[in-house]
Amino acid sequence: TSDDGFNVRQGSPAINAGVNLSQLRDITGNSISGAPDIGAYEFISGSAPPPANRPPAVAITSPSDGAAFSAPATVTISAAASDSDGAVFRVDFYNGSTLLGSDTSSPYSYSWSGVGAGAYTITATATDNSGASATSNLASITVSAPALPAVSIAATDVNASETGPNTGTFTITRIGATTASLTVNYLMSGTATNGADYTALSGTVAIPVGSATAAITLTPINDSNMEGPESVTATITANAAYTVGAPSFATIL
Numbered sequence: 035t036s037d038d039g040f041n042v043r044q045g046s047p048a049i050n051a052g053v054n055l056s057q058l059r060d061i062t063g064n065s066i067s068g069a070p071d072i073g074a075y076e077f078i079s080g081s082a083p084p085p086a087n088r089p090p091a092v093a094i095t096s097p098s099d100g101a102a103f104s105a106p107a108t109v110t111i112s113a114a115a116s117d118s119d120g121a122v123f124r125v126d127f128y129n130g131s132t133l134l135g136s137d138t139s140s141p142y143s144y145s146w147s148g149v150g151a152g153a154y155t156i157t158a159t160a161t162d163n164s165g166a167s168a169t170s171n172l173a174s175i176t177v178s179a180p181a182l183p184a185v186s187i188a189a190t191d192v193n194a195s196e197t198g199p200n201t202g203t204f205t206i207t208r209i210g211a212t213t214a215s216l217t218v219n220y221l222m223s224g225t226a227t228n229g230a231d232y233t234a235l236s237g238t239v240a241i242p243v244g245s246a247t248a249a250i251t252l253t254p255i256n257d258s259n260m261e262g263p264e265s266v267t268a269t270i271t272a273n274a275a276y277t278v279g280a281p282s283f284a285t286i287l
Contacts, residue, residue, distance in 0.1 A: 092160035183210030184279035
């Protein structure tokens with residue numbers, strides 16, 4: 035009220051915001067007329083209001099902008115955050131607008147695993163103990179698809195015969211990672227007929243985990259027919275899981 039020298043600041047929405055009731059008195063015992071000012075005792079007339087809460091500061095420290103990775107990638111995102119007039123409550127890590135994870139203690143970080151091929155934009159948002167927040171600089175990264183293995187074929191046992199029978203062997207070889215199995219497609223051709231002159235071959239062979247090679251065994255069928263020399267050729271065919279290297283075909287007689 036104005037009777038005791040305590041007033042809200044000029045322009046305050048609390049001016050005349052009270053309810054006009056009879057028999058009101060201020061804290062000094064003076065009668066109040068009209069609608070009292072709500073919050074009239076918060077500030078002494080002419081004094082400065084308390085300082086506004088300042089937002090925290092935050093910056094991505096890792097990965098660097100433009101960093102490149104190979105899929106499937108594990109990206110460790112780190113941020114430095116501080117608050118000049120309080121404390122950092124939480125740091126949230128984002129890919130674009132998608133929340134990846136949060137950390138509530140320094141050093142602030144998040145491990146993003148299994149990241150597939152693509153381009154990503156990473157940010158961090160820090161929130162202080164009073165609810166103010168700030169967003170970091172952008173860190174743009176790219177994750178590239180792993181290089182495809184190159185696959186080739188060779189006849190490692192070139193002689194096969196119905197007598198015995200004596201088997202022949204094709205060997206498929208891959209150049210590249212061996213951390214997963216790899217199925218290779220092939221096509222049989224030649225003067226001998228698949229399934230008639232030799233035990234039927236499926237047209238696919240799997241190179242197992244941890245290995246760079248797989249064998250295709252050619253087993254002639256002794257059909258007692260009088261036949262001249264025959265040949266069998268195996269040719270690697272295309273697949274999205276590998277590239278066809280050289281040599282791409284091999285022949286057993």
